[in-house]
Amino acid sequence: MQEWAGVVLAAGQGRRMKSRLPKPLHRVCGKELIRYPVELLQSLGLGRILVVVSPDNIAPIRNLLGDAVDYVIQPEVAGTGDAAARAVAALQGQAEGLILLGSDSPLIRAEAVRQLTARHLAQGNDLTLLSAPGMLALDLGRVLRDEAGQVTALVEAAEWDGEDYAPAEVNAGVYCFNLPWLAGALESIAPSPNGEKYLTALVELGAAGGRRIDAWPSDLPEEIFGVNDRVQLAQVEAVMRWQICERWLLAGVTIQDPSSVFIDADVTIGQDSIIRPNTMLLGHTEIGEDCEIGPNSVIRDSRVGHRCRITASMLEEAALEDDVAVGPFSHLRPAAYLEQGVHLGNFVEVKASRLGAGTLAGHFSYLGDAAIGANVNIGAGTITCNYDGQDKHPTTIGPGAFIGCDTMLVAPVTVGREAATGAGAVVNKDVPQGLLAVGVPARILPRKSRGNPKTE
Numbered sequence: 001m002q003e004w005a006g007v008v009l010a011a012g013q014g015r016r017m018k019s020r021l022p023k024p025l026h027r028v029c030g031k032e033l034i035r036y037p038v039e040l041l042q043s044l045g046l047g048r049i050l051v052v053v054s055p056d057n058i059a060p061i062r063n064l065l066g067d068a069v070d071y072v073i074q075p076e077v078a079g080t081g082d083a084a085a086r087a088v089a090a091l092q093g094q095a096e097g098l099i100l101l102g103s104d105s106p107l108i109r110a111e112a113v114r115q116l117t118a119r120h121l122a123q124g125n126d127l128t129l130l131s132a133p134g135m136l137a138l139d140l141g142r143v144l145r146d147e148a149g150q151v152t153a154l155v156e157a158a159e160w161d162g163e164d165y166a167p168a169e170v171n172a173g174v175y176c177f178n179l180p181w182l183a184g185a186l187e188s189i190a191p192s193p194n195g196e197k198y199l200t201a202l203v204e205l206g207a208a209g210g211r212r213i214d215a216w217p218s219d220l221p222e223e224i225f226g227v228n229d230r231v232q233l234a235q236v237e238a239v240m241r242w243q244i245c246e247r248w249l250l251a252g253v254t255i256q257d258p259s260s261v262f263i264d265a266d267v268t269i270g271q272d273s274i275i276r277p278n279t280m281l282l283g284h285t286e287i288g289e290d291c292e293i294g295p296n297s298v299i300r301d302s303r304v305g306h307r308c309r310i311t312a313s314m315l316e317e318a319a320l321e322d323d324v325a326v327g328p329f330s331h332l333r334p335a336a337y338l339e340q341g342v343h344l345g346n347f348v349e350v351k352a353s354r355l356g357a358g359t360l361a362g363h364f365s366y367l368g369d370a371a372i373g374a375n376v377n378i379g380a381g382t383i384t385c386n387y388d389g390q391d392k393h394p395t396t397i398g399p400g401a402f403i404g405c406d407t408m409l410v411a412p413v414t415v416g417r418e419a420a421t422g423a424g425a426v427v428n429k430d431v432p433q434g435l436l437a438v439g440v441p442a443r444i445l446p447r448k449s450r451g452n453p454k455t456e
Contacts, residue, residue: 030264079196373399
């Protein structure tokens with residue numbers, strides 16, 4: 001496919017979204033609409049991909065896609081035909097074929113486009129479009145065929161004067177073109193009454209001129225659903241949510257109640273993991289194998305190792321090694337890192353902190369800007385007092401330390417290896433290795449026992 005180019009039309013104003021955000025940047029299952037067609041075209045191995053944008057949305061779209069594509073500006077609203085003509089001009093004859101998609105149909109599958117392209121090439125067509133038969137057309141264009149089944153025209157919904165609710169073969173907005181023919185045919189499109197040129201007019205122009213025009217029916221009709229307003233955005237997301245759940249179910253993941261589970265498009269889940277009801281896996285989250293996630297958990301842009309259990313808790317940009325347990329009702333904020341075997345119980349908040357292997361924090365604690373060694377016991381009510389009203393300060397706790405209940409660690413402060421704090425201690429100076437801090441403010445005493453009892 002190196003001799004082919006891809007074009008994504010993303011210059012439309014999207015007025016029906018009633019949004020200050022450009023329509024191509026609205027998200028479905030955690031991913032911006034425009035990323036779906038761009039990534040689809042990238043998966044086909046095309047020689048070049050162009051995105052047609054407007055002056056108003058080029059900056060945010062470029063910020064999102066970067067240099068992965070080339071950009072063509074359509075300076076004013078002049079229709080899809082004008083947008084395609086500007087893309088063809090930018091190609092300067094450097095491709096033999098062209099695949100063109102809109103930016104608002106995220107359900108289109110790469111496999112469907114591959115089949116469409118194969119048919120296009122096998123038949124030597126000038127234009128082959130993806131369609132869906134037996135659909136309720138409403139705001140979709142209708143494919144018209146003659147008695148011999150040959151495609152003769154595409155009629156836009158606004159120009160249709162027949163029965164609105166009669167089943168019809170509808171246009172999916174995905175096209176394969178013979179590029180040399182397309183370059184000349186675009187010049188023949190007559191402006192509509194509103195002054196815009198529509199790409200769909202090429203079907204009738206080509207058919208009337210004896211060119212090879214064809215429509216390839218999709219074997220998954222719902223993939224043609226597009227987004228023109230917030231209602232359709234929700235409808236498309238509902239379809240994709242189920243498709244994502246189905247994919248993971250077939251891959252060996254148990255999802256107890258798919259109707260209550262939200263899994264974004266870029267999430268990955270390991271085999272034999274269980275997703276309990278009312279759970280959201282968002283962004284670029286990675287879940288390992290044999291995990292139990294939920295119920296009632298939200299995990300965003302986080303990495304969870306194997307055999308972890310996350311119950312009724314929230315993770316944001318956090319990382320967990322293997323065999324970690326969190327919750328219920330705990331919160332891991334950005335840059336929280338839990339090493340192997342860490343256990344967090346109920347109502348523990350961790351922010352920008354690393355907890356060493358085997359460390360336990362069973363109840364009601366805040367751990368912020370802390371470096372905590374292995375096998376530390378964090379008693380209930382422990383707080384790292386990391387903020388002085390102006391700056392954040394670090395807390396360091398050495399391996400094997402025992403932090404008593406209701407300890408206030410006033411940062412910057414260090415508790416040494418196998419040191420301890422008594423219940424209710426306010427620690428505002430370092431506790432040397434193996435010693436004990438008690439009282440308010442804490443006094444340093446010898447530690448009689450070097451044991452490390454577990455919290456109850």
